[in-house]
Amino acid sequence: MRNKMMLGLMLLAAAATTQAAAQTTIKINGYAGQDPAIVGDLINRFVKPALAKDKINVTYEPLQGDYNQQLTTLLAAGNAGDVFYLPAETLDGFVATGKILPLNGVVATGPYINSLNAAFTRNGKTYAIAKDFNTLAVEYNKAVFDEAKVAYPDNTDTWSSLQTKLTNVKKALGNDYYGICLAPDYARMGQFAFAAGWKPFDSKGKTNLLDPAFVRAFNYFTGLAKNKVGVQPSEISQSWSGGCLGTGKVAAAIEGNWIVGFLKDNAPNLKYGTALIPKDDKTGKRGNFVYTVGWAINSGTKNKAAAVKVLNILTSPQVQQYVLEQGLAIPSRTSLQSNAFLKKTDAGAANSKAVFDGATDGTVRPYYFGVQGPDWIKPINTALAAVLSGQKSSADALKQAQSEMNTFQSR
Amino acid sequence: MFKKNQSTATAYLFLAPFLISTLVFFVYAFGRAIYYSFTDFNLFNVPHLIGLKPYADVLNDVLFRRALANTLIFAVTVTTLQTILSLLMAVALNNKIRGMGFFRSAWYMPSITSSVVITLIFLWLFQRRGVANYVITQFQMYQPFILAFVGILVVAQIAQVLFERSRQLPAGWFDPALAAISALLAIAAIVVLSFTGVLQVREVPAFDFQYFADVWLSIGGVQVLSIPLLVIIIQNTFTTIPTLMLFFLAGLQNIPGSLYEAADIDGATPFEKLMNVTVPMLRPVTFYVITVGLIGTMQMFDQVAVIGDAAPQSTLITLAYYVYINTFKAGTAPVNMAAAGAIILAMIILVMVFIQRKFFPSEASV
Numbered sequence: 001m002r003n004k005m006m007l008g009l010m011l012l013a014a015a016a017t018t019q020a021a022a023q024t025t026i027k028i029n030g031y032a033g034q035d036p037a038i039v040g041d042l043i044n045r046f047v048k049p050a051l052a053k054d055k056i057n058v059t060y061e062p063l064q065g066d067y068n069q070q071l072t073t074l075l076a077a078g079n080a081g082d083v084f085y086l087p088a089e090t091l092d093g094f095v096a097t098g099k100i101l102p103l104n105g106v107v108a109t110g111p112y113i114n115s116l117n118a119a120f121t122r123n124g125k126t127y128a129i130a131k132d133f134n135t136l137a138v139e140y141n142k143a144v145f146d147e148a149k150v151a152y153p154d155n156t157d158t159w160s161s162l163q164t165k166l167t168n169v170k171k172a173l174g175n176d177y178y179g180i181c182l183a184p185d186y187a188r189m190g191q192f193a194f195a196a197g198w199k200p201f202d203s204k205g206k207t208n209l210l211d212p213a214f215v216r217a218f219n220y221f222t223g224l225a226k227n228k229v230g231v232q233p234s235e236i237s238q239s240w241s242g243g244c245l246g247t248g249k250v251a252a253a254i255e256g257n258w259i260v261g262f263l264k265d266n267a268p269n270l271k272y273g274t275a276l277i278p279k280d281d282k283t284g285k286r287g288n289f290v291y292t293v294g295w296a297i298n299s300g301t302k303n304k305a306a307a308v309k310v311l312n313i314l315t316s317p318q319v320q321q322y323v324l325e326q327g328l329a330i331p332s333r334t335s336l337q338s339n340a341f342l343k344k345t346d347a348g349a350a351n352s353k354a355v356f357d358g359a360t361d362g363t364v365r366p367y368y369f370g371v372q373g374p375d376w377i378k379p380i381n382t383a384l385a386a387v388l389s390g391q392k393s394s395a396d397a398l399k400q401a402q403s404e405m406n407t408f409q410s411r
Numbered sequence: 412m413f414k415k416n417q418s419t420a421t422a423y424l425f426l427a428p429f430l431i432s433t434l435v436f437f438v439y440a441f442g443r444a445i446y447y448s449f450t451d452f453n454l455f456n457v458p459h460l461i462g463l464k465p466y467a468d469v470l471n472d473v474l475f476r477r478a479l480a481n482t483l484i485f486a487v488t489v490t491t492l493q494t495i496l497s498l499l500m501a502v503a504l505n506n507k508i509r510g511m512g513f514f515r516s517a518w519y520m521p522s523i524t525s526s527v528v529i530t531l532i533f534l535w536l537f538q539r540r541g542v543a544n545y546v547i548t549q550f551q552m553y554q555p556f557i558l559a560f561v562g563i564l565v566v567a568q569i570a571q572v573l574f575e576r577s578r579q580l581p582a583g584w585f586d587p588a589l590a591a592i593s594a595l596l597a598i599a600a601i602v603v604l605s606f607t608g609v610l611q612v613r614e615v616p617a618f619d620f621q622y623f624a625d626v627w628l629s630i631g632g633v634q635v636l637s638i639p640l641l642v643i644i645i646q647n648t649f650t651t652i653p654t655l656m657l658f659f660l661a662g663l664q665n666i667p668g669s670l671y672e673a674a675d676i677d678g679a680t681p682f683e684k685l686m687n688v689t690v691p692m693l694r695p696v697t698f699y700v701i702t703v704g705l706i707g708t709m710q711m712f713d714q715v716a717v718i719g720d721a722a723p724q725s726t727l728i729t730l731a732y733y734v735y736i737n738t739f740k741a742g743t744a745p746v747n748m749a750a751a752g753a754i755i756l757a758m759i760i761l762v763m764v765f766i767q768r769k770f771f772p773s774e775a776s777v
Contacts, residue, residue: 068741075742076454093742097455234539373741375724382625382723389539389621400625404725407473 024306025057029071029081032062034261038328045322047313056306068093068374075099078300082307083314086128086296088119092371094296100127101297106308112315112332115359119366120294128294129315132329134256135288135358136191137351138162138278139242142271144251148172153252157278159192159220163229169251170229178236179229180252181244182221184385186377187289187367188241188254192217194287194363195280201370206409209380209402216282219394222387232388246270256291257330257355260348272347274354276361286362292332330356372408379404448750453743465747466755475752477725478733482756484636485729486708489647494700497652501659502689515660522653530717533646537622547618555610556601563600567593623722637726643714651707655700662696663689702764709760730756 030039039060047058061081063070068090074080075097086094094100102125103109109117109126116130138153145152148169153162166179182188190200196213208214224230231244238244241253246267253259254277263270279286295314297307313319320331325341330352342353358364369376383401386392392400423430448465450458469475504515521529536542550557571589575582582589604610622642627634666689674684690697712731728736730752737749 066739069739072454072739072742072744087741090741093740093744096453096743099455237540378724385723386625389624391621391624391626411472411474 023055023057024303025059026083026303026306026310027081028058028060028310029063029074029084030060031067031085032064036060036062038323042314042319042322046316046319047310050313051306051309054306054309056303056309058310072097075298080298080300082298082301082303083310084296084298085131086120086294088128088130088292088294088366089368090373091120091127091368092122093373095122095127099299101299101301101304102127103129103297106297107311107315111334113334113359115290115364115366116292116294116332119290119292119368128296129311130292130294130332131315132320132323132332133290133292133359134258134330135290135355135364136188136254136256136277137354137358138252138254138275139245139259139272139351140252140275141245141248141250142273143248144169144173144177148177148251152273153275153278155276157275158281159278160281162278163220163224166224166251167227167229170227176249178231178244178250180224180254181233181236181238181241181250182225182230182388183233183241184381184388186380186384187291189217189221189380189384190365190367191277191287191289192221192280194289194365195277195283195285196287197283197285197363200365200368205370207370207376207405209383209398209405215394215398217280218383218387218398222384222394225388230388232385245272257352260351261328264348272351274347274351276354276358279362286358288358288362288364289367290359290364291367324352372411375408376405379408444750444753447747448754450747452746452750454738454746455743458747461747465745465751468745469748469751469755472748474725474728475730475733478728478730478752479755480635481637481640481728482709482711482730485640485644485647485711486705488636488644489651489708490701490704492644492648493651493655493704494697496648497655497700498659498690498693498697500652501656501663502685504656505660505663518656519653521650524650526650526713527717529646529650530643530714533642534623534718534721537642539619539621541622543622544618544620547620548615551615551618552612554613556605556612559604559610560597560601563597564590564593567596623718623726625723625726627726639718639722639726643711643718643727646714647708647711651704655704658696658700659693662693666692698767701767705763705767706760709756709763730759 028039028043030036043058043060051058063074067085068087071080071084071094075094080099086100104125107129109129112130113133116133117126120126120128120130138157140153142152145165149172150165150168153165157165170177170179193214196217198211198213198217201207209218225232231250233240233244236244236247236249238247240255241250242255242259242262243266244250245253245255245259246263248267248270263272277286277288295311297304297311301307315332317333317335320333320336321339323329324331324336324339331339337356341349342356343349379401382404383392383397386397387394447458449460449462450465451461452458500518504511504518568584568590571593572582572584572586575586575589601610623639626638628636628638628641670688670692671684674688679687710731711729712735715727715729715732716735718727734749734753734756737745737752
């Protein structure tokens with residue numbers, strides 16, 4: 001009897017093992033923070049039901065801390081996920097590892113916005129499919145403008161007309177209020193340089209920060225701080241300009257669609273509107289960044305077919321529609337650009353619309369550091385911080401930034 | 412013979428855990444680092460030997476030269492400060508006073524607190540709207556009060572001492588009893604003056620100095636020490652003094668009291684006793700403290716990593732941080748340069764310790 005029971009148990013165990021062996025597990029690496037909840041939701045709602053019959057299980061493992069460093073370590077050790085997030089700005093370093101599977105002929109790139117595909121393409125090979133994207137827009141606090149009796153920023157604004165509006169707000173409301181928050185960050189200033197006609201890299205891959213177009217944009221951005229019309233977030237104990245807008249003491253901020261969720265949670269009663277980034281008075285053009293993160297496949301995956309299936313579901317129209325309607329991100333599929341959600345009039349949807357339109361209006365470039373990686377922006381950010389806090393003149397700061405840039409680019 | 416072998420085997424058995432971890436985590440790792448420093452390794456490729464090129468690249472790298480300068484300045488300054496201050500503190504705490512145990516533990520607190528936490532606290536202290544700038548602003552605002560207090564105190568003290576001396580009484584300029592009375596007088600005078608409106612708080616703009624910015628102390632146009640690094644020097648000295656103080660305290664307990672008695676008979680002042688008895692007798696401890704201090708400061712990493720992007724890179728970068736940022740990038744990384752940098756750092760530390768051994772014999776030679 002006992003022997004029979006043992007045999008039964010062993011058979012059961014054996015059956016369980018074979019079942020487990022047939023089950024393929026696809027591991028996904030991505031950001032920590034809100035992403036585990038969002039991607040977990042997507043996996044449960046869309047991926048698991050679609051793949052249940054294929055015996056494919058999907059898990060999400062967020063990487064804490066610096067995502068790029070963590071992913072590098074995992075890739076080098078051979079422990080990275082089968083599918084993972086790949087930021088466009090650090091694409092080159094990862095492509096050079098040979099660990100990113102080129103998706104040409106594996107996944108159809110046709111349905112996605114061209115500029116997003118371009119951000120993930122090197123030498124004709126596309127390495128990731130854009131998960132979603134963001135651009136910058138001007139978010140403004142309606143109550144502050146109403147109280148100052150100044151017209152809201154709008155899509156016809158130029159650099160100078162926006163500056164006038166912000167200055168008038170400061171004049172009307174005095175010491176406790178500010179026109180705009182200015183983070184000393186290339187990611188919030190570079191779009192003005194694009195509008196003025198500056199290219200981050202010339203044909204030899206060098207960066208010229210003394211280009212008149214860059215200088216003009218740099219001076220416009222730092223000039224907004226004059227007479228305390230603009231402040232750095234740190235001066236009012238905030239860590240970013242979204243936080244500034246949330247205090248209700250700052251009239252405007254330049255941010256992307258990520259500000260919507262933040263304001264919903266942290267300043268639910270704040271009435272805000274969104275306008276496109278103002279046009280350069282001289283060129284009559286707008287400039288903008290497109291920030292994007294893509295889904296990439298590990299070239300060392302043992303389950304390529306399954307990984308491709310997972311990637312296709314995560315970028316499917318249904319998933320993107322869901323993400324858009326939850327107000328989480330802007331979809332990368334061209335077909336969703338006329339989605340009803342974007343025609344809604346609430347503040348969040350209006351912001352999504354402006355961020356969406358920003359991607360195709362004027363000179364739009366990917367947020368990208370070049371082949372040498374993230375240290376590229378450091379000289380620019382140092383110069384911005386030095387001028388915004390009044391330590392250096394713009395000319396001195398830019399001269400130093402250029403010399404640091406030359407050193408960096410000759411390494 | 413058999414017995415001897417057996418005891419050797421036993422000894423190795425007891426040493427095994429340490430030996431194995433040393434072999435794996437030190438000897439093997441060090442060997443790998445030396446190998447990588449002569450190759451083109453980038454974390455993902457198969458390494459090929461390319462000779463001394465990584466060393467040439469590192470030495471030509473401006474960032475490396477800045478890191479080297481920062482590290483040397485940091486190591487020398489902090490080691491000097493912490494050795495002198497911890498010795499003085501140990502001497503002060505070596506007295507037999509009631510409640511000395513409390514003071515010893517209180518002084519030791521900074522050393523057992525995580526350096527990451529202390530760095531964060533220092534970041535808050537020295538940020539633009541931090542405590543440091545606040546205290547300076549307050550000082551400027553209350554400057555009339557402070558100056559008046561000091562002035563009245565000095566005048567009252569001089570008057571009292573002269574009065575005492577006129578009565579043929581021996582009174583020193585810094586007599587504590589008279590100073591206490593002078594201080595009370597000064598406080599009373601300040602209270603009166605502020606109530607009558609003679610003294611008023613000054614209106615000053617908030618002191619707005621950015622400590623974590625690209626600001627340097629220069630000598631002859633050469634950037635020597637950055638303000639962010641100065642903040643870390645203060646912090647590091649503050650946190651390491653207590654540990655080193657313990658070593659000195661232990662050393663002080665071993666100095667025979669008869670030496671001090673002899674010095675007393677010779678009429679030595681406290682300062683002479685410190686310089687001629689305590690310091691020479693503590694020489695072996697000092698050697699240890701300086702060696703540990705130099706090695707620790709040459710490898711300083713955590714404070715810089717915590718501050719990270721809050722300050723411009725060149726103001727803070729140290730050799731250990733240079734090694735780190737060249738190893739962990741987005742994707743491929745110049746690990747060969749990082750390895751070469753690490754080897755150079757190890758060589759510098761080795762040379763420093765040798766020089767120090769030469770000029771600072773570890774045996775007490777009294």
